[in-house]
Amino acid sequence: MTEMILKDNVEQSKIDALLAFLKSSDIDVELRTVSSKKSTKATKFSLSKGIWSDYNISSTELRDKAWKR
Numbered sequence: 325m326t327e328m329i330l331k332d333n334v335e336q337s338k339i340d341a342l343l344a345f346l347k348s349s350d351i352d353v354e355l356r357t358v359s360s361k362k363s364t365k366a367t368k369f370s371l372s373k374g375i376w377s378d379y380n381i382s383s384t385e386l387r388d389k390a391w392k393r
Contacts, residue, residue, distance in 0.1 A: 330339075339355070346353045
């Protein structure tokens with residue numbers, strides 16, 4: 325079995341034309357549509373990564389400094 329995956333939103337008329345072309349060449353075709361899965365997993369913000377890795381500062385201090393401008 326060979327699968328073909330169309331990743332972009334393709335117009336129905338183009339899909340119909342592709343299916344007709346494949347069927348005209350005696351290729352057995354099946355159309356399945358699946359919705360894309362979105363990640364719902366929440367990640368924690370870590371001060372040990374990124375630009376704050378070299379600083380000794382807590383998230384509370386950052387919030388205080390940001391809101392007391």
